[in-house]
Amino acid sequence: MITLSSDFGSPYPAAMKGVVLQRTDARLVDVSHTFPRQDVRAAAFWLREILPYFPPATHLVVVDPGVGTDRAAIAVEAGEHVLVGPDNGVLLPAARELAGAADDADAEAATSAEADAIRVHEIGYEDAASSTFHGRDVFAPAAAAVHESWAADRTVPDAVDGLGAVTPTDEFVDLELPEPAIEGDAVRCEVLVVDDFGNAITNVPGYVLESLDEVRVDGRAVPAVETFAEVPEGQWLATVGSHGNVELDVNRGRGDEAFGVEAGDSVRLEL
Numbered sequence: 173m174i175t176l177s178s179d180f181g182s183p184y185p186a187a188m189k190g191v192v193l194q195r196t197d198a199r200l201v202d203v204s205h206t207f208p209r210q211d212v213r214a215a216a217f218w219l220r221e222i223l224p225y226f227p228p229a230t231h232l233v234v235v236d237p238g239v240g241t242d243r244a245a246i247a248v249e250a251g252e253h254v255l256v257g258p259d260n261g262v263l264l265p266a267a268r269e270l271a272g273a274a275d276d277a278d279a280e281a282a283t284s285a286e287a288d289a290i291r292v293h294e295i296g297y298e299d300a301a302s303s304t305f306h307g308r309d310v311f312a313p314a315a316a317a318v319h320e321s322w323a324a325d326r327t328v329p330d331a332v333d334g335l336g337a338v339t340p341t342d343e344f345v346d347l348e349l350p351e352p353a354i355e356g357d358a359v360r361c362e363v364l365v366v367d368d369f370g371n372a373i374t375n376v377p378g379y380v381l382e383s384l385d386e387v388r389v390d391g392r393a394v395p396a397v398e399t400f401a402e403v404p405e406g407q408w409l410a411t412v413g414s415h416g417n418v419e420l421d422v423n424r425g426r427g428d429e430a431f432g433v434e435a436g437d438s439v440r441l442e443l
Contacts, residue, residue, distance in 0.1 A: 173199040174319050175226060177219060178234040178307060179207040187305070188232070188312040195316035198230070198323070210237040212262045214365045214435060216347055217373075219266035221415045223253070230322055231266070232315035233257035240303035245295040245310050246344060247318050247328050254322050256315040258306070259294070261347025292344045293328050296336025310335065352376045358442045363433050364417070370426025371419045372433050378412030380443060388442035389420060389431060400424070410441075 174192060178185060185205045192200065203222055207215040215235040223231055236243075236258040244259035250267035257263050271289035300309040314332050321329040331337045352361040352375050361376045381387070384396045387410050394408045400423040403409050408430050413419045420439070421427040428434060 173201050173226075173229045174315055175201045175203050175223070175229055175231045176205070177203040177207065177215065177231070178205045179209045179211070179215065180205050180234070180307065184305070184307065187308045188234070191308055191312035192232075192316045195313060196320055198316070198319050201226075201229075203231075207235055208365070208435070210235065211435070212237065212260050213347065213349070216262050216265045217349060217364050219262070220269045220349075223255075223266045224269050226253075228252035230315055230319040231255045231263075232311055233262055234307035234311050235262050236260065236306060239306050244341075244344070245297060245306070245314060246341075247293045247295060247314065247338065249291040249293075249328060251289065252326075254318055254328065256295075256311055256318055258311075259345050261345045264290075264344075264347050265349060291328075292341055293338050294341045294344075295332060295338050297332075298336065350375055355440075358440055361418075361439050361441060363420075363428075363435050363437045363439060365435050366428045366433075369421075370428045371413065371421045372427045372431060373413060373415065374418050374420065374439060374441075376418040376441060378416050378418055380441070381410065381412055381418060384443060390440055391442075394420075 189200055212235055238260055246259045248255045248263050248267045250270040251272055253270045255263040255267055267290050295314045297310050300306055302309050317329050317332040321327050329338055350362050352359045359376055361374045363372045364375050365373050381396045386393055387396050394410055395403055396410045403423050405424045407423050409421050411419055420431045422430045
């Protein structure tokens with residue numbers, strides 16, 4: 173299969189699908205086309221959380237604020253998967269997760285494992301039909317070509333018809349999601365993303381809430397609970413989401429509005 177992810181909304185993804193289907197009969201699966209517009213880090217976070225649930229596939233990802241510039245197009249081999257998209261870091265957190273290196277507890281060993289498990293290829297292209305829609309004119313045909321080669325023998329092709337050569341490279345834009353900072357009995361963290369429910373998802377690992385009944389969020393005490401239903405409707409809370417990180421939420425409300433935060437904001441959690 174080929175999965176498709178973008179910040180395009182509608183109807184632009186249909187054009188990408190049309191181009192792909194002219195070149196391959198692969199099964200197409202939409203991940204999301206409503207990632208926050210031009211937010212590379214948010215898309216990288218969600219892809220890291222979602223793509224590992226797929227069987228081996230080619231993943232076409234277009235969140236590309238640099239479209240039309242000299243940023244490269246790349247294909248990243250990661251375990252049994254391959255990702256195709258712009259060279260702006262959006263593919264790398266998911267690639268590390270798919271390659272299995274992200275689970276290594278030893279940072280030095282993990283770095284070495286990532287280098288061995290992830291292989292990046294630059295996809296050559298010149299004079300794309302549009303300078304604003306590389307999703308259709310560059311990444312869709314590239315993903316179709318990569319899929320055909322990957323499905324056949326787990327290799328990336330040497331070239332993409334109509335685009336250019338595909339060559340291994342060690343030069344690419346990486347992206348690592350920020351880590352929280354320990355400050356005594358507190359954690360200085362950051363809101364990574366806000367989901368459609370208004371849950372403010374931080375970069376704090378969920379284990380910090382173990383055995384706690386309460387935390388202070390920027391000085392305000394809120395209950396630390398396992399489920400929303402443990403507190404009354406409208407109550408602020410901290411919990412651990414399905415992604416394993418601490419969230420700042422409201423039972424049947426929006427955590428981002430209640431806590432006054434958005435993606436990128438710094439938060440202090442006192443434990």
